[in-house]
Amino acid sequence: MSNHLLDHLTHVDPREQERYGRVALAHATIPGEAAFTLDRLDGSNALSLVRHLIDTYPHPINETDILESLSQIQQGTHQVLIPTDAEWPTGLRDLGSTQPLALWVRGDVSLAQTPPKTVTITGARAATSYGESVATEFTRHLADTGHSIVTGGAHGIDAAATRAAGPRGVVVLASGIDRAYPAGNAELLQRVAHNGLVLTEAPPHVAPTRARFIARARILAALSDATVIVEAGARSGAIAVANTAHWLGRTVGAVPGPITSAASTGCHILIRQGTARLITHATDVTITPDQ
Structure with missing residues (x-):
């Protein structure tokens, strides 16, 4: 050095x-x-x-x-939070030695501080109109009842939930805070930065990589008391978010879809293996997991 x-x-x-x-x-x-x-x-x-x-x-x-x-x-x-800051999201402490070293943030940091009032909604990028409609409906109900909505800011389910969350939206990037990804959602992410919260553990200028997308799953899971997968293919990155949330002892829900829809295959797998509960209405998200 x-x-x-x-x-x-x-x-x-x-x-x-x-x-x-x-x-x-x-x-x-x-x-x-x-x-x-x-x-x-x-x-x-x-x-x-x-x-x-x-x-x-x-x-x-x-x-x-x-x-x-x-x-x-x-x-x-740039504003950078570390675990000793009062504004540090409390849910991340459950990650132990794998919690982020620091977080670059833009917006209202109070939105991600209280896990019981925070819900992660994520799913397929190649979402169907059914999936986007459900994500929008669930998000609006949860936001209206005071919940912050965490997403990855991607296309599809994430984008639908982010738009519906309004000022209750929290987006976790896999890239640097100054690098909007996906670029097609740049305007949406800018809106969240002004009205909600955007955060990332990636330093400025850093491009998203496969490793960073995988690592981001633990943050999406830990920030919230509950995670809902609206649509997901069998190999969707949303499955990793659900599995991590389940490992952390969080409530995990999955929305069923047509058995002929590949976009719902991952949700059905999560429900069948017991990782997620079947969710058909936003009020189901408040169910506390059995210990």
């Missing part, structure tokens, strides 16, 4: 050293993987742990990007 970066980290406000250390580590680590640094990282040892990890990391580290991210925080361009 260069003297420039070390010097920058050394001279930041001691009260902000953990935040800056986490930002640096977010640039250097794979999201979702348990890191030995996570449980030990605090304001007193941030610099030494960052130095150790980056010096021993097997791949090149783009120090210019790290310095840019740190500068953006100092200038107030």
Whole structure:
């Protein structure tokens, strides 16, 4: 690690050293993987742990990007939350050592703070009109009763739920906070950033990758007390969200569809194997899972 970066980290406000250390580590680590640094990282040892990890990391580290991210925080361009912040979404703590190192956020952070009033709605990108209609109906009912609605902001089910959520919408990106994805939903995501909340564990400028989509599933699941899969193919990424939510002990629901529809195959699998409960109305989402 260069003297420039070390010097920058050394001279930041001691009260902000953990935040800056986490930002640096977010640039250097794979999201979702348990890191030995996570449980030990605090304001007193941030610099030494960052130095150790980056010096021993097997791949090149783009120090210019790290310095840019740190500068953006100092200038107030980007807001970054860490687990010690009061605004940190409480549901993420259940992820233990795999909770995000930090979150880049835009919007009203209070929307994702209380899991019992937060529901993740996700599903197929290639959604049917039936699926989009159900997602819209469920989302409107839940938003009207004070629930925040978490989605991945993708096409299909996510987009339908995001539009219906209005100011109660929370979108979790697999890309950097300054990189709207999918590009076709850029206007929708901009609207959420102004009226709701957009967050990501990916540093600025980072493009979405398969690994980041997979890692994002744990955040979509952990943010909410309940997850509803409206439509999903047998290999849909939404299945990973449901499985993670189930593992976390959250309520998981799936909406049934026609047995001839490939877009509902994943939902039927989740229901059949007992991972999800059959959901036919938004009020079913409030059911507490058996312990």
